[in-house]
Amino acid sequence: MLLSLGVIGFGRMAQALLTPLIENGDFKPDSVLAVVGQQKSVEVALEDFPKELKVVASSDPIAKEVWTAPVQLLAIKPQQLNEIKLPTINTHSSGKPLLISLLAGITLRRLQESFPKHSCVRAVPNTPVLAKAGLTGLAWGKEVTMEQKTLVRNIFTPISEVFELPEKQLDAFLALTSSGPAYVALMIEALADGAVAAGLPRQRANYLANRTLAGTALLLNEQKIHPSELREMVASPGGTTIAALRHLEMAGVRSALIEAVVVAAERSRELA
Ligand SMILES: NC(=O)c1ccc[n+]([C@@H]2O[C@H](COP(=O)([O-])OP(=O)(O)OC[C@H]3O[C@@H](n4cnc5c(N)ncnc54)[C@H](OP(=O)(O)O)[C@@H]3O)[C@@H](O)[C@H]2O)c1
Structure with a gap:
């Protein structure tokens, strides 16, 4: 499966992000693999998306392919981070894949420790993204490339106004927005x-x-x-x-x- 986007945790936030990206043709549905926690969530998640988009439960053998995508959206609950099983072999021959984390309170340092083979960015969107009227704060990890930054901005712009901040300002950003x-x-x-x-x-x-x-x-x-x-x-x-x-x-x-x-x-x- 040749993927352009892997989604780990396909709940409310990830679905709100993906809807305009699929509608606008930024990602082809058949190049997106989304992983949910339970089998019963698969059908529910697929109700609002084209059938070409692949959604599987984390227990499905296909789920590990999510790590082969060059861009991965981490949208589980912060307390579920320890349940995530990373592949032991490096599936990326050129460059580090990008991990976009939505996890509230999980710092870039912690992300980089958990995902040493990725470049990481923290994104803090707010609930009005569900009505395409949100605000998103971004804090870049050290190794994120210019190309990856452009891609991240394009992911969040259709549903929110985007603010790039030093990580230490994200707590205040989150407390307000x-x-x-x-x-x-x-x-x-x-x-x-x-x-x-x-x-x-x-x-x-x-x-x-x-x-x-x-x-x-x-x-x-x-x-x-x-x-x-x-x-x-x-x-x-x-x-x-x-x-x-x-x-x-x-x-x-x-x-x-x-x-x-x-x-x-x-x-x-x-x-x-
Ligand atoms: N809501 C907000 O205002 C807001 C704002 C900023 C940031 N965030 C952040 O966004 C993230 C997602 O929030 P949300 O509201 O979208 O949560 P959510 O609706 O509960 O979605 C969580 C998703 O993760 C899946 N999941 C659980 N365990 C998994 C596993 N082991 N592997 C793969 N997927 C797994 C769940 O599947 P099952 O349902 O099948 O378990 C579900 O699809 C959170 O980290 C939150 O901090 C939320």
């Missing part, structure tokens, strides 16, 4: 609860809370308005917004958000 959708979801939920408490029907409140956040983010971004400027534009003297903002400040919402990001970055460093 990867954990961020959870903070935002909590805010949307709480704002909708407030609207229900104030008299709106639940479904409408959920929708409006969602659209308020999305619309505000779009406005700030498109018109390059600073958040404090927008806050001042909305809060008229003696009005409803300033009354609400006063309440938010008294409740310490601003410092709670600051501390949430700091604590998530600290936790990410601890886990690494």
